Amino acid sequence: MSENGTGAASRKGRPRSPAADDAILDATRALLADRGWAALTIGDVAVRAGVAKTTLYRRWASKQELVLAAVADMLDTLRLPDCGDLAADLESVVRQFAALLARPEMQTALMGLVADSTRDPELRLRVREVIVDPQKRLVVEGRAQARARGETTAANAIDVDLVFDIIAGTVVQHMLVSAEPAADVWVKKFVAFVGAGLMGTAEGLPED
Amino acid sequence: MSENGTGAASRKGRPRSPAADDAILDATRALLADRGWAALTIGDVAVRAGVAKTTLYRRWASKQELVLAAVADMLDTLRLPDCGDLAADLESVVRQFAALLARPEMQTALMGLVADSTRDPELRLRVREVIVDPQKRLVVEGRAQARARGETTAANAIDVDLVFDIIAGTVVQHMLVSAEPAADVWVKKFVAFVGAGLMGTAEGLPED
């Protein structure tokens, strides 16, 4: 996340305070939650974290990198369970993702980063590295799991990139644009739709 | 979009220049395109439009309202054709939407507005009024059209809100987050997926 010298490079001198890292990232999340991306200022984060402004600039090059670090940990909590069938696994992941997206700091952070990244190729790359790609593994692993269980028809129909965009995109659109909670019925309807899409596009592929 | 007094309220006095409106909205789109949402400043827009900064503040209460007005017209160009079957209609709309989302000013404007709206309920409402709801009609009309053609099975499976979120969300995710163009093959694969999802979830509904 940050360029903290855990490597052999910065061994001499006073080490950076890990406590400061935690305080800063916590303060960032707190301010994101109750003021939002646009109103988030480095100075405010420093005050709230009880840290000098220069300490922040010493670790993160920009507001974007700071927020990226602040939300990266949360996203890594997503887990792929093995519920016994593909639909149940999918439903679990959708619920976990929806729970993350229900948090205000996550909402404003993700959209703010995406907004800035539309005109900043380097940031867009960082967003993919830190946020998108690590979560795409869930689809890859879910497909492998389904295949191992013998659900070959559905598994073979999974185009990882397309399925990922459908899941992530739809949940984001529903919760942040349509601004409705991911209620139980909604999740079930959506999961059923994706399942039907997979089975329906499986034609012409090797059967199990 | 703006509170321009086209009504009977502001009949006396010097009328607002429509030319200024056009110049301002054009300048807004141009600056959005080559600097992005975050770097868009009211002062820059005024200079580029050849207009005083106060003229801008007289018409739009905030940067968000200005951008909202600047992109509203573009979104209203979306048209629902009647290609003969639901899948073809859907494909056409997806292509039109993808073409809009390929424009840089549209990318940064939409994401910037959504980002701000996550912590601003009033703005979120405005976004829904101006952007989301007017486009949702495409799904409603598409369903009615399909039903009139006798495609009752698929039509009855259409949950307007869910289908809208799937279409809009997936295209946005693919183009702005995954940052890949909506190539021909991609559109066909996605449309096939949605079609399969509709037919698959049609079970238990009245047949045609």
Next chain:
DNA sequence: GTGATTCGCTACGACCCGTAGCGTAACGGG
């Protein structure tokens, strides 16, 4: 004309930016 409103222009205090300089604090090595 007369009153009302908009226009361009200039100026203002407030805020945030990112950086620099300073003295002090905390580490490792000779």
Next chain:
DNA sequence: CCCGTTACGCTACGGGTCGTAGCGAATCAC
């Protein structure tokens, strides 16, 4: 144990943007 090195807190700075106010000139309805 001191010394080099780096991090830390603090203060201060020039530069930019914000949103508003005040002014004279311009342009409409009546």
